Amino acid sequence: MRSNLRADCANCFGLCCVALAFAPSADFAIDKAAGEPCPNLTPEFRCGIHTRLRDSGFAGCTTYDCFGAGQKVSQVTFGGRDWRNHPGSARQMFAALPIMRQLHELLWYLTEALALPAARPVHSDLRRALAETEQLTNRSSILDVDVAAHRHDVSALLSRASELARAGVQGRRRDRRNADLIGANLVGADLRGVSLRGAYLIGADLTDADLRLADVIGADFRDARVGGADLSGALFLCQTQLNAARGDARTKIPGALVRPGHW
Structure with missing residues (x-):
């Protein structure tokens, strides 16, 4: 399951390099607006300075992780149609990335919670939440997903799983x-x-x-x-x-x- 929640840049259209905005700081050397391709993005949707990002002033790029949302949006939600050859879908594709990332992040946490033996009392609820979240990631109308509401419900469940897992630790916590x-x-x-x-x-x-x-x-x-x-x-x-x-x-x-x- 978690293999699908890791970034696979080879199957992504460089979405994080376009959809996200950044400003000059310790993390980014330049200013870039959301929806504007990074000047380091190559025609093949690869980073031209990937091996020297930190030395080039782009430390922020090395900390970002999409939880596999990039390839999901590129290959599943938009069926392999990239934003360069299909500019009409670019705006929707870029807007879909942060939504999909949040859902994939929740999938990561839910998968981990299900591996916690102490959280067994809520495993059935966790499995249900996992299935519901997975279904949301496969919706063609992902822009209509109320991520905040879904995250609120899942967070409460993850909090309960955390309490169960930490209950066995000795001493005052x-x-x-x-x-x-x-x-x-x-x-x-x-x-x-x-x-x-x-x-x-x-x-x-x-x-x-x-x-x-x-x-x-x-x-x-x-x-x-x-x-x-x-x-x-x-x-x-x-x-x-x-x-x-x-x-x-x-x-x-x-x-x-x-x-x-x-x-």
């Missing part, structure tokens, strides 16, 4: 949901079973911290130092979060994720 931990010193911290949902961990020092069974869904790991940290059992950790963090060879990561090349 602080709720740091949406906490401002920007630049916090969390070196060697025991964060097992802690809820870090939506927490701001920008620039935080998590060196050698233990985040097994910590719920990190939606947590902002930009420039967080995770060298030597144990993220192997972190709940709902995704590739985008890893890509945004600063780890090293000692960082333990979940088997379903890939160690970022810039670490």
Whole structure:
């Protein structure tokens, strides 16, 4: 299942390089409006500076992950018709990408929740939500999907699965949901079973911290130092979060994720 939730750029029409906007910053060297092709995008829908993105000032591109939404929109929703040869569908295709990405992100989380033995009491609900989400991704009228409403329902279910999974962690588990931990010193911290949902961990020092069974869904790991940290059992950790963090060879990561090349 998760093989379909990983970016396959060879079967995508460079949608993230066109649909998304960015402004000059530490992450992007230039300004680009949504719907405007990046000047580094080649006629074959490939990045012309892929191997040197960070050195060229496009670090933001190396942190982005579409959860496989790019190829789904390109090959399924629009049946392999690219926006260059079919400009009439370009606007709809670009608008479909962020919607599909959110749905694929939910599929990623639901798949992980179903693999949690402790969440067995809600497995039937999780399977139903997974099927419903998959059906939404296959709709030809995906622009009509109320993603916010669907995400709200799924989030409540994922929260329950998280509570069940973290219930077995010994000791007091602080709720740091949406906490401002920007630049916090969390070196060697025991964060097992802690809820870090939506927490701001920008620039935080998590060196050698233990985040097994910590719920990190939606947590902002930009420039967080995770060298030597144990993220192997972190709940709902995704590739985008890893890509945004600063780890090293000692960082333990979940088997379903890939160690970022810039670490």
